[in-house]
Amino acid sequence: MNGAPFKNWISYNATARQLREEVLHAPLESILHPSLLRLRWLGAFTLIGHPLFYWIWHYWLPQPYENLWVRCTISALGGLLMLNWFIAEPSQPRTQHLFNAICFIQLPLFFSWMYVMNDRNAVWIASLAAGVLVYFHLTDWRIAAAGSIAGFLLGGAMAMAMAPTADVQPATHLVVLGFGWFAGLMLGISGANLRRERLNHSLATIGIMAHELRTPLSTAGLIADALLIEARRQPEAPRAGKLEKLGQRLSALTRSMNHHIDMQIANARLLQLAQYNDRISARELVADAVAAYPYRSTREAECVEVIVHRDFIFRGARTQFSGVLDNMIQNALRSLQASGSFVSPGDLRIEVGSRGAEGRITISDRGIGIDPAALQRVFEPFFSSDHGTGHGLGLAFCRRVVVAAKGSLRVKSEPAAGAVFTIALPVDSPDNHSDEKENPE
């Protein structure tokens, strides 16, 4: 088959493009709605549900087969979901893999296995179909679709190996199961699509707001210039010095607002990050960001301390990474301000270091810290621990950018003792020459 026309078709056909976007490019959401409460409920449900159903199917409404040990194991796995150390950072790959494994084992795998072990009876085909639908509600539809099929095959094969039966699969069951699987798939896709559309709209709104602010702000910038010009025109006038000072204040203010607006516009594009492959020096990145940040006071500027243990080079989008540093500095400064005490040098420390193939930039502050309940969600778009001033896009943006550069962004925090954000990035070895495209900016 000739590949070129197909490729053309894919790139020009809007539906195909949408499909490709949906299937390949949309980020995986291993845990749908990873709220603390939801995960706890899920854990409790599993923990209690399995012994309960063991009792029902074994004593009250006996079914051909039950297994207490398997029930207890799965129930224990569910208990994991209630543990804090497990769910504290649901955006960590470790947590997500574990969650995926638990879901896979207790839903498609266990249910398929039980279905065959129970002679493919009506109770278990109904349970299996319901389990598939639940699976689609818990995780990304792509994981659920593939996971359920893998579960059917594996669970079925395991059961057949343990208790071979000559019975063939009743066709009616296949239809019921197929119906459940398709319904789950369709609802999963449309749900994912809806969530992304909503996010896109909210982000677009922020972008538009920022643009609208630009117009009066550029006028304000000119007013500052006019004040300065006026002050310098008559330097000997008694109030000229005052006028000059006011002009400079206004000028600095508009500069800082422009800086923040730029940051918000960049953050609001978090779903459409352009892929670039600049070679970035971590030391330079940090130095530039610290120098360019519009501090509100010299005191604030002085509290930032940069320590370079060992510089490293990594690959990523330079402008986006400046945005990441901006966000980090802003968050830390806000947290310091909220702590109420006077800031002193070293209250915001940015360290650059590398060991082997991993480079690290850590941003630690001695601010108010992050509440443990909030800690696990800070990387979600529109989740903010700072209601009233923040809308919670910054860290979501940061994470996207860092993950796009094959790195990871982690946070550790003790309430009232500050927070430490760690950006870990793969070091680009010097012999890795730039045959890839460079950021034209």
Next chain:
Amino acid sequence: MIFPIYRRPGGVVFLDDDPAYLEMLAEVMPEHWPVRLFTRPSECINYLQQEPPELEADSWRHQEILDRWHSGQGLIAQILQYWREAGCWRFGLAQVCVVDYSMPAMNGLQVLEELATWPGARVLLTGRADEQIAVQAFNSALIEQYVPKQASEISRRLTTSIQRLLDEPWGLQAQTWRASLSREQMAVITAPPIARQLKVLADTLRWVEHVVIGDPFGVLGLDDAGQATWLHLEHESRLDDLADLAACGGLSGADLDDIRAGRSLFDGEFQVAIGSDRSGLVTAIPLGHGMLAALTKVPGDLNPGPDQSFARFLHDRGTRPIDDATPLRSAFAHT
């Protein structure tokens, strides 16, 4: 560094849908720029489109001066006459227009497309998001420059960008005036060190308009108060000829030695050109590369005078109103 053959002040037109922004622009742009402000694209387009015929008529007057020179009339007297009679509205002919990209009715590039026949330089004001569009427009030569609106020190950036465009020579007129210059004369004024010296001289004399001519060789300049000055240019190798000319003009002895030594120049040619018989010695200013210059003020009545001056023109324009589309010529009908 080039010293343009012909130069005069040009106006700057701003188009932006936000009157507050325009008002502040008017406040921070240098006072010696003739500025016009528009909020509505259609009015701005209409205003600028009535300019090319005016410019054409003006260029035609320049061409006529040279045509008459070919048939024997001197250049200096004709140029002085042109300055006295042309009307100072000519200073307001727009040379640069600055257009905001994002406007509700039509975007900045659409406005510039409508202005295809207008000959001046184009600047686009952009937001950060439109930067890509601006780069494309620049690459396809639709605009000369783009300035991001939220750039820090926007007024300084705008001023330098626009000043650079205002300093560019007037293409059509420069072509016309080139005809009076020989190849050697062209080589002299385009040599960078000499061009630099000439620029410094023009700035110290506060010239707003000047023409480089080849017969006699020199620069006729007009300052902002309407006083004209003749800058005589002479090469060392021709000092002996100049001394001979001075001898014919009645100079002798030490004066002729001064000329031969390059300490003074003889302004006979210029005095004849303006119909005066008071020729004499003028202190020579060395420009380097063997070139000498000397300055002679144009006497009294031959000058356009304060009433026809650039300073008067700026004063008469007064404040910078928004959306004032009165044609230049009728606004200065009395001049």
